[in-house]
Amino acid sequence: MDASGAAGGVAAATEVLRLLAERDQTLAVAESLTGGLVAAELTAVPGASRAFRGSVTAYTTELKHRVLGVDAALLEAEGAVNAQVAAEMAAGVRSVMGASWGIATTGVAGPDPQDGQAVGTVFVAVAGPEVRKTVRLRLNGSRAEIRMESARTVLELLSSQLRENARGQDTEQNGGI
Numbered sequence: 115m116d117a118s119g120a121a122g123g124v125a126a127a128t129e130v131l132r133l134l135a136e137r138d139q140t141l142a143v144a145e146s147l148t149g150g151l152v153a154a155e156l157t158a159v160p161g162a163s164r165a166f167r168g169s170v171t172a173y174t175t176e177l178k179h180r181v182l183g184v185d186a187a188l189l190e191a192e193g194a195v196n197a198q199v200a201a202e203m204a205a206g207v208r209s210v211m212g213a214s215w216g217i218a219t220t221g222v223a224g225p226d227p228q229d230g231q232a233v234g235t236v237f238v239a240v241a242g243p244e245v246r247k248t249v250r251l252r253l254n255g256s257r258a259e260i261r262m263e264s265a266r267t268v269l270e271l272l273s274s275q276l277r278e279n280a281r282g283q284d285t286e287q288n289g290g291i
């Protein structure tokens with residue numbers, strides 16, 4: 115991992131926390147392959163407690179079901195590296211933590227494939243007020259690079275959704291376009 119990857123994560127975390135604070139909204143995080151990196155990026159920002167409620171690192175499939183409420187039949191049929199699993203993790207952590215927004219990461223950082231998915235296959239998800247979005251990533255690099263890029267990308271996805279949500283509210287409040 116190089117310094118620019120770490121700097122990109124902190125910049126994305128700073129932006130997310132600023133946008134959440136402006137709206138008086140909160141965030142919870144569910145992580146698998148990132149193992150706490152997203153939460154670490156968020157808590158590196160001074161004043162993070164204004165918007166960040168907490169995180170769950172559900173590294174095992176069992177915890178994805180038991181703690182985050184991911185459908186057991188889905189996990190059994192598809193494995194943990196799946197778009198729907200990421201979506202359910204984000205929605206589950208949002209519910210468990212009582213947050214406005216939930217984000218999640220699940221995937222394969224390596225060194226070996228998992229659940230029939232190649233190394234570098236990652237799903238990131240956002241769940242919020244009237245928003246559910248999942249993105250599949252195909253990342254290259256070392257295990258550390260895949261994990262850092264996954265953390266940065268989920269924060270950027272949330273930032274994008276927050277900006278889009280704000281534009282929609284502005285349009286609605288101002289009588290349309």
